[in-house]
Amino acid sequence: MLRLQLxxxxxxxxxxLMLHKLRSALTxxxxxxxxxxxxxxxAIGEGASYAxxxxxxxxxxxxxxxxxxxxxxxxxxxxxxxxxxxxSLKYGLTYADGARLQATIPGVKRVVxxxxxxxxxxxxxxxxxxxxxxxxxxxxxxxxxxLVRGRFLSDLDERHQNNxxxxxxxxxxxxxxxxxxxxxxxxxxxxxxxxxxxxxETGKAEQRTQAGKMEGQPLDNNVYIPLSTSRTRFGExxxxxxxxxxxxxxxxxxQITVQMQDTAAVETADPQxxxxxxxxxxxxDYELIVPLELLREAEATKRRFNIVxxxxxxxxxxxxxxxxxNIMLANVTERTREIGVRRALGAKRRDITLQFLVETVVxxxxxxxxxxxxxxxxxxxxxxxxxxxxxVTLWSVLVAFGISGxxxxxxxxxxxxxxxxxxxxxxxxxx
Amino acid sequence: xxxxxxxxEWMIRTVGLQKTYFLGGENRVHALRGxxxxxxxxxxxxxxGPSGSGKSTMLNLIGCLDRPTGGQYFLxxxxxxxxxxxxxxxxxxxxxxFIFQSYNLIPQLTVLxxxxxxxxxxxxxxxxxxxxxxxxxxxxxxxxxLDHRPNQLSGGQQQxxxxxxxxxxxxxxxxxxxxxxxxxxxxxxxxxxxxDRLNREGKTIxxxxxxxxxxxxxxxxxxxxxxxxxxxxxxxxPPTPSAS
Ligand SMILES: Nc1ncnc2c1ncn2[C@@H]1O[C@H](COP(=O)(O)OP(=O)(O)OP(=O)(O)O)[C@@H](O)[C@H]1O
Ligand SMILES: [Mg+2]
Numbered sequence: 001m002l003r004l005q006l007x008x009x010x011x012x013x014x015x016x017l018m019l020h021k022l023r024s025a026l027t028x029x030x031x032x033x034x035x036x037x038x039x040x041x042x043a044i045g046e047g048a049s050y051a052x053x054x055x056x057x058x059x060x061x062x063x064x065x066x067x068x069x070x071x072x073x074x075x076x077x078x079x080x081x082x083x084x085x086x087x088s089l090k091y092g093l094t095y096a097d098g099a100r101l102q103a104t105i106p107g108v109k110r111v112v113x114x115x116x117x118x119x120x121x122x123x124x125x126x127x128x129x130x131x132x133x134x135x136x137x138x139x140x141x142x143x144x145x146x147l148v149r150g151r152f153l154s155d156l157d158e159r160h161q162n163n164x165x166x167x168x169x170x171x172x173x174x175x176x177x178x179x180x181x182x183x184x185x186x187x188x189x190x191x192x193x194x195x196x197x198x199x200x201e202t203g204k205a206e207q208r209t210q211a212g213k214m215e216g217q218p219l220d221n222n223v224y225i226p227l228s229t230s231r232t233r234f235g236e237x238x239x240x241x242x243x244x245x246x247x248x249x250x251x252x253x254x255q256i257t258v259q260m261q262d263t264a265a266v267e268t269a270d271p272q273x274x275x276x277x278x279x280x281x282x283x284x285d286y287e288l289i290v291p292l293e294l295l296r297e298a299e300a301t302k303r304r305f306n307i308v309x310x311x312x313x314x315x316x317x318x319x320x321x322x323x324x325x326n327i328m329l330a331n332v333t334e335r336t337r338e339i340g341v342r343r344a345l346g347a348k349r350r351d352i353t354l355q356f357l358v359e360t361v362v363x364x365x366x367x368x369x370x371x372x373x374x375x376x377x378x379x380x381x382x383x384x385x386x387x388x389x390x391x392v393t394l395w396s397v398l399v400a401f402g403i404s405g406x407x408x409x410x411x412x413x414x415x416x417x418x419x420x421x422x423x424x425x426x427x428x429x430x431x
Numbered sequence: 432x433x434x435x436x437x438x439x440e441w442m443i444r445t446v447g448l449q450k451t452y453f454l455g456g457e458n459r460v461h462a463l464r465g466x467x468x469x470x471x472x473x474x475x476x477x478x479x480g481p482s483g484s485g486k487s488t489m490l491n492l493i494g495c496l497d498r499p500t501g502g503q504y505f506l507x508x509x510x511x512x513x514x515x516x517x518x519x520x521x522x523x524x525x526x527x528x529f530i531f532q533s534y535n536l537i538p539q540l541t542v543l544x545x546x547x548x549x550x551x552x553x554x555x556x557x558x559x560x561x562x563x564x565x566x567x568x569x570x571x572x573x574x575x576x577l578d579h580r581p582n583q584l585s586g587g588q589q590q591x592x593x594x595x596x597x598x599x600x601x602x603x604x605x606x607x608x609x610x611x612x613x614x615x616x617x618x619x620x621x622x623x624x625x626x627d628r629l630n631r632e633g634k635t636i637x638x639x640x641x642x643x644x645x646x647x648x649x650x651x652x653x654x655x656x657x658x659x660x661x662x663x664x665x666x667x668x669p670p671t672p673s674a675s
Contacts, residue, residue: 346524
C-alpha cells in the first residue's frame with residue numbers, strides 16, 4: 001500500500017518536473033556536471049597513479065638501483081675550463097663496489113652491474129643513435145625483459161668476450177626493416193657484433209616511447225653486449241665530443257642493480273648500502289633509487305591527489321545542490337495555489353513535504369544517473385584523445401551517485417518544509 | 432448547548448463562533464463576532480452579505496481550513512475547534528467537498544487525475560476506485576474528456592470537474608464559495624443545476640453568493656453583516672432528516 005503510494009508520488013513528481021522541461025534539465029545540469037567531474041577526475045587520477053605505479057613496479061620492488069652521477073663540483077670545474085685539458089674525469093661506481101655489495105649486504109640475491117654508453121649503431125647505410133649496455137647474463141632475471149627471438153647473453157659470451165649482441169625490438173625494426181636481424185652483424189664504433197637475440201623491455205616500454213616522442217629520439221634503442229666485451233672494446237676512459245671540445249670521463253660502471261630477497265630486505269639494506277658507499281666514495285658521484293620507496297611516495301601522492309580532486313568535485317556538487325534548492329524554492333512559490341488546493345482536499349503537511357522532497361530527489365538522482373553515464377564516458381574520450389590512462393573505479397561511481405542522492409535530500413528538505421508549512425487559506429488565495 | 436450540538440440531525444452546529452485576525456500590535460480584525468447556526472443533513476443553505484461581512488471566513492471555518500479564535504464548532508458530532516493540523520486535514524479529506532470560485536484544478540493533471548486527488552490522500556488504491564471516478568465524470572457530463580488537461584477545458588467544464596472532485600470522497604457536506612462568480616449566467620446556471628441535483632439526491636450544501644437568483648435556489652438564506660448573522664430567510668421548508 002505504502003509502496004503504491006510512493007510510486008504514485010514519484011510519478012506525480014516526474015509529471016510536475018516535465019511541466020518545465022528546460023528548467024528541470026538546466027537544474028539537473030548542475031548535478032550532472034558534479035557527478036561527472038567526480039567520476040572523471042578520480043578516473044584520471046587513478047589512471048595516472050596506476051601508470052606511475054606500474055612503471056615503478058617494473059623497476060622491481062625488490063630492487064635497489066645505484067647509478068653513477070657526475071659529481072656537481074667536477075662538472076663545474078670542467079665547464080669553467082679549470083680542469084687540465086686531456087686529463088680524464090674519474091667518478092662513479094666501480095667493480096669493487098659491486099663485489100663489496102655482493103659480499104657484505106645481507107639478503108642480497110643478485111648484483112647486476114652494467115655499463116651504459118651512448119653510441120651509434122650501424123647496419124648497412126642505416127645509422128641509429130643507441131645505448132650500448134654491457135651487462136651480465138642474469139640481467140633478464142632482475143628487470144622486466146621479454147625475449148622475443150633468439151637468446152640473451154650467456155656466461156660463455158661473458159667469459160670469451162664474444163662479439164655478440166642482443167637488440168631491442170624497436171631497434172631491430174629500424175635497422176632491419178626487411179631482413180632477419182639474427183642473420184647479421186651490426187657495427188658499433190669500429191667493431192662488429194653478431195645479433196643473437198631480440199628482446200622487448202616490457203616495463204618501461206610505454207614510458208620510453210612517450211619520452212622518446214618528446215625528444216625526437218626513441219630511447220628504446222638498446223644494444224646489449226657482454227660486460228667483459230664492453231670493457232675491452234670501449235676501455236675505461238670514455239671520450240665524448242661535444243661542440244668541438246673533448247670531454248674524457250673514466251667510469252667503470254654506470255649502474256648497479258641490487259636485487260634483494262624480499263621487500264623487507266630492501267628496507268634494511270637501503271641504509272646499509274648508503275653507509276657502505278659513503279665509506280668508499282669521497283665525492284657525491286652516485287644516486288640510490290629505491291622503487292619500493294617511490295611506490296610508497298606514489299601512493300601517498302595519489303591519496304593527496306584524491307583529496308584535492310574530491311574537494312573540487314564536492315564543491316561542484318554543492319553548487320549543483322544550491323541550484324536545485326533555488327529552483328525548488330521558486331517552484332514552491334509558483335505552485336502555492338496547488339499546495340493550498342491539495343491541503344484543502346485532505347493532504348497532510350507530511351504529504352506535501354514528501355511530494356516536494358521526491359521531486360528534488362528525482363531531479364538529483366536523475367542528474368546523478370546521467371552524470372554517471374557521462375562520467376564513465378568522459379575518461380574513455382580523454383584516454384583516446386590524450387594517451388592518458390584512466391580507470392573508472394566502482395567506488396567512485398557509487399560515491400558520486402550516493403552524494404547526488406544525498407544532495408537532493410539535503411537541499412530539498414528546506415523548500416519542501418517551506419511548502420508544507422504554508423497556511424492553506426493563504427495558499428489558496430495566492431495568485 | 433452541547434446536547435443540542437450532539438443531536439444527530441445537525442450536520443453542522445456553531446456556538447458563539449468567533450474569528451479575529453491579529454495583524455500585529457493592537458491591530459486586529461473581528462471577522463466573526465459570535466455566530467450561532469446549524470445545518471441539517473440534506474439542507475441547502477446560501478450565505479449572502481456585503482463584501483467583508485465574513486462569509487468566506489465562515490465557510491473556511493466550516494471547511495476546517497482554519498480554526499476559530501472563540502466559540503465551538505461541531506461537525507457531525509465532533510468538536511473540531513481544538514483539533515490539530517493533521518486531524519483537520521483528515522476531516523477535510525473525509526467529510527468535506529470544496530468547490531472554489533476559481534475552480535482550482537491542478538494544471539499538470541488530467542481531468543481523471545484531478546478527480547482522484549482526494550482519494551490519493553485517503554490512501555485509496557487508485558486502480559480500484561477508477562470506476563467510481565469515471566462514473567462521476569459521466570455525472571458531470573465530462574466522461575469523454577478524462578485525458579484532457581484543465582487548460583483545454585472551458586470555465587464551466589472546469590467547474591464541473593471540480594464538482595466531481597468534491598464528490599469523490601462521498602463527503603458529509605459540500606462547500607462552495609461563489610461557484611459561479613467566474614462564469615457567465617448560462618454556464619453558471621448549468622453548474623447550479625448540477626448542484627441542485629446533488630442536493631435533491633441527498634447532499635448537504637452550503638454556498639456563498641452575491642447573486643439573489645443563485646440564493647433563490649437554496650432552501651434558506653442567511654444574511655451576514657459585520658461578522659454576525661443579520662437575518663435568515665426560509666425559501667422552502669427544510670427537508671425531513673429521513674430524506675437522505
Ligand atoms: N487573512 C486575513 N487577515 C486579516 N484580515 C482578514 C483576513 N481574511 C479576512 N480578513 C478580514 O476579515 C473580514 C471578512 O473577510 P471575508 O473574506 O470573510 O469577507 P467576505 O464576506 O467573504 O467578502 P467578499 O464578499 O468580498 O468575499 C474582512 O474585513 C477581511 O478584511
Ligand atoms: Mg469571500
